Amino acid sequence: MKKFSGATLFLDRDDINTDEIIPAKYLTENSKVDLGPFVLEDLKLAGLSPKSDVDKAQIIVTRNNFGCGSSREHAVWVFEVNDINVVIAEGFSRIFRQNMFNCGMLAIELAPSDIDLLFSLGSAVEITVDLEKETLQGTGGGKSLDFAFKLNSFDKELVRAGGWLAYADKNY
Amino acid sequence: MGKTISEKIFASHLRDAPSDDNVVLDLDVVMCHEITTPIAINDLVERGLDRVFDPDKIKVVIDHVTPSKDSKTAMQAKILRDWAKRNKIKDFFDVGQNGVCHALFPEKGFVRPGYTIIMGDSHTCTHGAFGAFAAGVGTTDLEVGILKGVCAFRLPQTMKINIVGTLPVGVFAKDVILYIIKELTVNGATDKVMEFCGEVVERMDMESRMTLCNMAIEAGGTCGVCMPDRVTAEYLYPFIKDQYTSIDDAVSDFEKWHSDPDAVYADELTFDVSDLIPHATYGFKPDEVKTVVELEGTPVDQVYIGSCTNGRISDLREAAAVLKGHKLAPSVRGILAPATPLVYSTAMEEGLIKIFMDAGFCVTNPTCGACLGMSNGVLAKGEVCASTTNRNFNGRMGKGGMVHLMSPRSAAAAGVKGFITDHRVL
Numbered sequence: 001m002k003k004f005s006g007a008t009l010f011l012d013r014d015d016i017n018t019d020e021i022i023p024a025k026y027l028t029e030n031s032k033v034d035l036g037p038f039v040l041e042d043l044k045l046a047g048l049s050p051k052s053d054v055d056k057a058q059i060i061v062t063r064n065n066f067g068c069g070s071s072r073e074h075a076v077w078v079f080e081v082n083d084i085n086v087v088i089a090e091g092f093s094r095i096f097r098q099n100m101f102n103c104g105m106l107a108i109e110l111a112p113s114d115i116d117l118l119f120s121l122g123s124a125v126e127i128t129v130d131l132e133k134e135t136l137q138g139t140g141g142g143k144s145l146d147f148a149f150k151l152n153s154f155d156k157e158l159v160r161a162g163g164w165l166a167y168a169d170k171n172y
Numbered sequence: 173m174g175k176t177i178s179e180k181i182f183a184s185h186l187r188d189a190p191s192d193d194n195v196v197l198d199l200d201v202v203m204c205h206e207i208t209t210p211i212a213i214n215d216l217v218e219r220g221l222d223r224v225f226d227p228d229k230i231k232v233v234i235d236h237v238t239p240s241k242d243s244k245t246a247m248q249a250k251i252l253r254d255w256a257k258r259n260k261i262k263d264f265f266d267v268g269q270n271g272v273c274h275a276l277f278p279e280k281g282f283v284r285p286g287y288t289i290i291m292g293d294s295h296t297c298t299h300g301a302f303g304a305f306a307a308g309v310g311t312t313d314l315e316v317g318i319l320k321g322v323c324a325f326r327l328p329q330t331m332k333i334n335i336v337g338t339l340p341v342g343v344f345a346k347d348v349i350l351y352i353i354k355e356l357t358v359n360g361a362t363d364k365v366m367e368f369c370g371e372v373v374e375r376m377d378m379e380s381r382m383t384l385c386n387m388a389i390e391a392g393g394t395c396g397v398c399m400p401d402r403v404t405a406e407y408l409y410p411f412i413k414d415q416y417t418s419i420d421d422a423v424s425d426f427e428k429w430h431s432d433p434d435a436v437y438a439d440e441l442t443f444d445v446s447d448l449i450p451h452a453t454y455g456f457k458p459d460e461v462k463t464v465v466e467l468e469g470t471p472v473d474q475v476y477i478g479s480c481t482n483g484r485i486s487d488l489r490e491a492a493a494v495l496k497g498h499k500l501a502p503s504v505r506g507i508l509a510p511a512t513p514l515v516y517s518t519a520m521e522e523g524l525i526k527i528f529m530d531a532g533f534c535v536t537n538p539t540c541g542a543c544l545g546m547s548n549g550v551l552a553k554g555e556v557c558a559s560t561t562n563r564n565f566n567g568r569m570g571k572g573g574m575v576h577l578m579s580p581r582s583a584a585a586a587g588v589k590g591f592i593t594d595h596r597v598l
C-alpha cells in the first residue's frame with residue numbers, strides 16, 4: 001500500500017478541474033513520470049507556485065467538486081508521481097474519485113465544516129491517515145484535530161488490493 | 173417498485189455486486205482513442221496481458237490529434253494502430269476514415285438502446301442519447317474494460333429532467349443544455365444519471381439529443397440518457413433491420429428499457445423552454461452562462477465550429493444558414509472541423525462547405541483539434557473564441573485563451589459581426 005501521511009497543500013477553491021491539474025497539451029506523454037513537472041500548471045490561485053508547493057506536500061486539502069471535467073487519469077498520476085497519494089475534499093467528481101481508488105490512492109470526503117477546521121490549522125499542517133479505522137489527524141499551529149471519515153467498502157478493497165486492475169485480475 | 177432505465181440496464185448486465193452500493197457490469201462496447209488508451213496498452217503489454225476480452229466489442233479511433241502533428245502524437249497513434257492490428261480489432265478508424273469519437277461511433281451504428289458503454293473520455297455520456305448507459309472513465313477502468321469486459325460503478329441515482337413547452341425558432345439543444353447547467357451548476361448532477369424527458373426531448377432528432385447528453389458531464393452527471401423511441405429506431409434502422417421485422421417492431425422492443433412510471437428518482441426538475449433565448453458561457457466554468465443579449469458586443473478573434481457537441485451535419489446546416497451571403501468580420505478567423513468524414517462529404521454535397529469557404533472559413537479534416545487546444549486553431553494568450561464545443565476551462569483551447577460556448581448559429585453570427593450577438597436579429 002502507498003503512504004497516506006505527510007505535509008499538506010491547501011487549494012482553497014471549489015470546482016478545480018482536470019485541465020487545471022494537468023493541461024491537455026501534456027497528454028501526449030506516454031510515461032507517467034514525464035507529467036510530473038506540469039502539475040497544477042493552469043491553476044490560478046493567489047500565492048500558489050504549483051510545482052514547488054507540490055514538492056513540499058504529500059496530501060492535498062481542498063473544497064468541493066475537485067477533479068471535475070475530463071476523465072484523464074493523468075490528473076491522478078501527476079499527483080502520484082509527485083508523491084501525493086491523498087486528496088481530502090468536501091466532494092469529488094465521480095471519475096476523478098474513481099481514478100484515485102483505481103490507482104490505490106485515497107479520495108477522502110469530509111464535511112465542509114471539517115475542511116474549514118483543517119484550513120484553520122494554518123499553513124504548515126501534517127496529516128496522518130488511518131485507513132483501517134477511517135480516521136485522520138491534522139496537526140498544525142500547536143493544535144491537533146481528529147476527524148472520522150467514511151469510505152465506500154469497495155473503494156477500500158481497491159486500496160488494499162493495490163488498485164482496480166489487481167482486484168479485477170483476481171476476481172473476474 | 174419501478175425501475176429507471178439505468179437500473180434496468182444495470183440489472184441486465186450484472187456480473188458481480190462487491191458491496192451493497194457497488195456493482196460490476198458486463199460491457200457491450202469499449203471505445204478507445206489515442207490519448208487515453210496507449211498508456212493502458214503499454215501497461216497491459218508490460219504485465220504480459222496484451223489481449224482483449226472481445227475484439228468485436230472494442231471500437232477504436234484516432235481522433236484527438238489527426239493526422240499526427242509531431243513525433244509524440246505520431247507515437248500515440250502508432251501504439252493504438254499496432255495494438256488494434258495485433259488484437260484483430262476490425263472497427264479501427266485511421267486517417268481518411270476517422271472522426272470525432274462521439275460523432276463517429278453513433279454514425280456507424282455501434283450504439284444501441286440498453287447497452288453498457290465505457291470510454292476513456294468524459295464525453296462518452298453523449299451515447300446515452302440512444303437509451304444506453306454510457307460513462308466516461310479513466311485509463312485504469314479502460315484497461316480493465318479492454319482486458320475483462322467489465323467495469324465497476326456505484327448504483328445509479330437518477331435526476332429526472334423534464335423539458336417541456338415548445339422550443340422557439342432559433343433556439344437549440346445547445347441553448348437548452350447551457351441553461352440547464354447554469355441552473356444546476358457544474359456540481360449539480362455529480363454521481364447522478366441525468367434522464368432527459370418531456371415533450372421537447374421527444375420532438376428532438378438524434379443529433380439534438382446527442383448535444384443534450386454530451387454536456388451532462390459539465391453538470392457532473394455520470395451520463396445523460398433519453399428514452400429510446402421511434403426517433404431512435406429510425407436512426408438505427410439501417411443497422412438493426414435484420415433483427416426487427418419493422419421500425420414499429422423495434423420501437424416496441426425498445427420500450428422494455430423505458431423508466432417505469434413508478435421509478436424512484438433522487439431529484440425531479442422541470443424546465444419550460446418556451447421563452448428560452450440563445451445562451452452562451454462567459455467565464456471559465458460551463459455553468460457561467462448568460463443570454464447572448466447580455467453578452468452582446470463581446471469581441472471574438474476566432475470562431476470554431478465542430479466537436480462532439482456540435483460538429484454534426486445539422487449543426488453545419490444551421491451555421492451555414494447564417495453565413496450564406498455573408499463574410500466573416502475582418503478581425504475574425506473562422507475554423508470549421510466537420511466531426512466525421514460522412515458529415516464532411518454530406519456538407520460538400522449540400523453545398524455547405526462552399527458557403528463556409530465563401531464566408532472565409534478554413535475547413536479542416538475531422539478531428540478534435542482545437543476543442544482541447546491540441547491543434548488546428550489553438551488560441552494565443554488574450555484571444556477569444558466563439559465555439560460550439562463543450563468546455564470553457566481556463567487554457568482549454570490554448571494557454572491564456574478564452575472560450576465562449578454557444579450554438580452553431582450563435583457562433584456563426586459572432587463570426588459575421590466580430591462579436592457575440594443575437595443571431596435571430598442578424
Ligand code: SF4
Nearest residue numbers: 272479480540543544
Ligand atoms: S471534440 Fe472535444 S470534447 Fe469532444 S471528444 Fe474531442 S476533445 Fe473531447
